[in-house]
Amino acid sequence: MSTDTAAPLVLVSNRGPVTFEDDGSMSRGTGGLVTALTGLASHRDAVWIASAMTPADAKRAQEAGGRPIDIRTPTGGEYQVKLVASDAEAYDGFYNIVANPMLWFIQHYLWDLSNAPDIRRHEIDAFDYGYRVVNEDLARAVIEEIDGREHPVVMVHDYHFYLLPALVRAARPDVFLHHFVHIPWTQSDAWRVLPNRLREEVFRGILANDIVGFHTRSYRRNFLQCCEDLMGLEVDHEAGVVRYEDREVWVRAYPLPIDARATLQVARSARVRQFETELLRRRRDHLILRVDRADLSKNVLRGFSAFDLFLEQHPEFAEKVTFVAQLMPSRTDVPEYAEYLERIEALVAVVNHRHGTPDWMPIQLKLRDDLEEAVAAYKHYDVLLVNAMFDGMNLVAKEGPLVNERGGVSILSENTGAHEELGEFALSVNPFDIQELADAIHSALTMGEGRRAERLDGLKAIVTERDPGDWIDEQLADIRKKAGVDLGPPVG
Numbered sequence: 001m002s003t004d005t006a007a008p009l010v011l012v013s014n015r016g017p018v019t020f021e022d023d024g025s026m027s028r029g030t031g032g033l034v035t036a037l038t039g040l041a042s043h044r045d046a047v048w049i050a051s052a053m054t055p056a057d058a059k060r061a062q063e064a065g066g067r068p069i070d071i072r073t074p075t076g077g078e079y080q081v082k083l084v085a086s087d088a089e090a091y092d093g094f095y096n097i098v099a100n101p102m103l104w105f106i107q108h109y110l111w112d113l114s115n116a117p118d119i120r121r122h123e124i125d126a127f128d129y130g131y132r133v134v135n136e137d138l139a140r141a142v143i144e145e146i147d148g149r150e151h152p153v154v155m156v157h158d159y160h161f162y163l164l165p166a167l168v169r170a171a172r173p174d175v176f177l178h179h180f181v182h183i184p185w186t187q188s189d190a191w192r193v194l195p196n197r198l199r200e201e202v203f204r205g206i207l208a209n210d211i212v213g214f215h216t217r218s219y220r221r222n223f224l225q226c227c228e229d230l231m232g233l234e235v236d237h238e239a240g241v242v243r244y245e246d247r248e249v250w251v252r253a254y255p256l257p258i259d260a261r262a263t264l265q266v267a268r269s270a271r272v273r274q275f276e277t278e279l280l281r282r283r284r285d286h287l288i289l290r291v292d293r294a295d296l297s298k299n300v301l302r303g304f305s306a307f308d309l310f311l312e313q314h315p316e317f318a319e320k321v322t323f324v325a326q327l328m329p330s331r332t333d334v335p336e337y338a339e340y341l342e343r344i345e346a347l348v349a350v351v352n353h354r355h356g357t358p359d360w361m362p363i364q365l366k367l368r369d370d371l372e373e374a375v376a377a378y379k380h381y382d383v384l385l386v387n388a389m390f391d392g393m394n395l396v397a398k399e400g401p402l403v404n405e406r407g408g409v410s411i412l413s414e415n416t417g418a419h420e421e422l423g424e425f426a427l428s429v430n431p432f433d434i435q436e437l438a439d440a441i442h443s444a445l446t447m448g449e450g451r452r453a454e455r456l457d458g459l460k461a462i463v464t465e466r467d468p469g470d471w472i473d474e475q476l477a478d479i480r481k482k483a484g485v486d487l488g489p490p491v492g
């Protein structure tokens, strides 16, 4: 259903809401963001433009002849998806060299200044003939979509498309561009590892937006400071405004909530119950859980080292506690990620060998992405470990407490976006301090029932305050305020 009076809306993200399989079938992305944006798209005259990420996606895009594909939502709504297949080599440079690891590392302070990754001809070429080309491909698709339409609104997602806004603005100066960055925005010195020309292009690209949104006030602050330090621009820190080329760019914080209703529904499903039965059959007295993509920013190795230290310092917990780590392999064509997985497996083997007994394996490593299996474990953990070095938001920190039934304690890195909202009711840790992490595991496992329940109730209250529909509405309200554009009724 679209609202005829509303402005045309285009959403842009690298990973789209649906993926096609070789047999022509389609699977939907999960998570609050996809749900929220799908809700937005299906209630408006909207097209969602995304990269074709698999050969089957590219085939489907080709069959569609460049036209948008109609998608029905599970709730009977409808929206359109346009998949853009870029040249394979260009896409490889875009995804596996520039977006990850280059920009991802810069934006999580993962760049090892004394070591690789270096920037040489290869990386510069990947920027010029990969990252820029894919940005141009999707920009072209956006421009085509809004051609002949009045007051178009384009909402761009994440670090894959920093160049796209300037390309769209050049073709359509009247467009309203809103860009949400889902990962941290680091302080200005972290950006100095990017060659000056590339850095300037990134900033000129993102400053072509009318509004730039982040998960937290601290990323917003860093972005404003970068505009001053690296671009020499006039910035109003209080108001969150950057003046750039006779325009005002609004910089805002909109923390992403989880879809509590949907997560609770998954928690009641039969498949989750099956996983629970299995989990309870094998459980020891205590369960520590982590659920993450196998990403360097998640700090998985230090988490295992802390558990190792905890077992060494508290031998009374031997055979009484299991650490379940559900890690989804990610970006495995990037050498740093492939190597990270190997290091994870090696460390798990060492810790299990050091402390394990014939019928107790201290760490259970599950290298897969299974939402129901994760949700089953969420219900029964005693400790949820979220110790990311830096993390844009971290939705696991919100989903876990929502469904937990055991007074589970959250250990939460102070460098996650979620910490700005949840810190008060979690055990906050400095993710680099392994001893502090080991102590936090001990405090969590020995905490009295009353204090555990109090903390968990506090977390549950916060994570159910807003939902992804509210998150979208907050952004639409700012778009309305800045542009006077009507995008139809609220989503939340």
Ligand code: G6P
Pocket: 015, 158, 159, 182, 183, 330, 331
């Ligand atoms: C982060 C990013 C998203 C990205 C996701 C998974 O959450 O903010 O843009 O889609 O990681 O990464 P992937 O490379 O698999 O899309």
